[in-house]
Amino acid sequence: MVRVGAHTSIAGGAFNAVDEQVEYGGNCGQIFSHSPQVWQDPNIEDEEAAKFRELSEDNGVGPWVIHSSYLVNLCTPKDDLREKSLDSMQKEVDAADKLGIEYVNVHLGAHTGAGVDGGLDNAASVLDELDVPDGVTVLIESDAGSGTKLGGQFEHLATVRERTSLDIEFCLDTAHMFAAGYDLSTPEGVAETFAEFDDVVGFEDLACIHLNDSKHACGTNKDEHAHIGEGEIGEAGMRAFVNHDAVADVPFVLETPTEDGKSFAWNIERVRELRED
Template identity: 55%
Template sequence: MLRVGAHVSIADGYPDAVEHEGELGGNCGQIFVGSPRGWAVSDVDDAEAEAFREAAADRDVRPWIVHGTYLINLATPKDDLAAKSLDCLQAELDAAAALDIPYYVFHPGAHTGAGEETGIENVGNRLSDLEVPDGVTVLLENTAGKGTTVGRRLAHLDEMVAVSDHSYDDIGVCLDTCHLFAAGYDFTDDASMADLIDEIRDTVGIEHIHYLHLNDSKHPLGSEKDEHEHIGEGEIGDEGFRRFVTHDALCEKPMVLETPVDEKGYAWNIDRVRDLRTEE
């Protein structure tokens, strides 16, 4: 069964986020548990958590994923920023656990001049300080590679896990299509799609890809620019997305859209993904 949804707001409360997802036509979803550009994490009381769980079960909207705040930077050479990032990340993880949300994804961060290898090691070492709640898997998101961000290569994500005291039992990967394309991973023809799948198998492993972010790219292959476009209307295009969302190795992974919010909106993009799945 295709599980596809979109990022929705918790402004009206966690239970209403499920209703909003259903209105878009989604059957899985993503939320923040605080401001995406702040450090504060919203409280989750027992009653609201229960209402969220019941709404998700009643509508069969699953699995959910929590996206970490954009301020988190585990790659940083600054100890104070790293400590603040870990405190926030732990609080967001605990909120996911309180809501019975099985996945939590975050961007690894930027080394800001300390060097890529140092940044990768910093991420792995700091992952070791996390207490991952039972029932939650932490997902590293691949990056577009802009500036000094780390995680643009799949092998780098694999190295972060290897450096940490955790294993793939606690940590996995969320693949973002725009980030992949911007970082130089092509999947717009059969040969390049096969190469991408081979590289996934040789690094993080298909079985450790738990979630997909579907976003087209405003910029060309290898641009390292992270600007999302509507599905099929960017540089990846319909054919690239058709290959991606129908590939045997990926088609059963839950998929969430982070496409632009404008006149088309998430519902249009959800329908487009479903159309691509049936237009083979």
């Protein structure tokens, strides 16, 4: 059975994300533990966490991912931002442990002048300082690669894994990969991209996929998501991607728009239609 779900809201309590997921027809998912636009503690209450765990188990929803704050920048050369990023990530992995969530997902961030090598060193050193609870894994997400942001090349992911002592895994975002120049719009392009990822990183450390179509062309570095099969990646590319043997058991988490009368439920059903189980 394909694992596919969406990013859902914890408004009113983390457990509400489970009910929302079930409403969409999803069986895995992603949340923010707090507003991603500010530095803020998750503040998950014990009863709230217990109810989240119970509802997830009762409804067969999992795995779950916590997406870190947008303010976190692992690659930064600035000491104050580094400390804030480290503190925020520590609180995220602790919140994940409390909620029984397997993964915390984070972007590498931007080196802002430190250079690619310096930025990757910075990211690895922040990861080294995290005290990650047993049962929680930090995922580094692939990026669209605009400006000085790192993670747009598979080599960036592999290098951080080499340089950190933390056991990390990865989340590939289809819209980000496409924007960064990996052409997923044809079966041939999908096969070539997967072969390159396998060669550079390896599928044994791929834990999650953010499945999103792209509103912009390949290689534009523009990160704007479209409905599944209706963007520049298109139906043929998405069909080839979700049916590739390498991702047969990898959960798909959608961050698609909610526009044009098409909800997360529509996109989840679309994935199931494209998947040739």
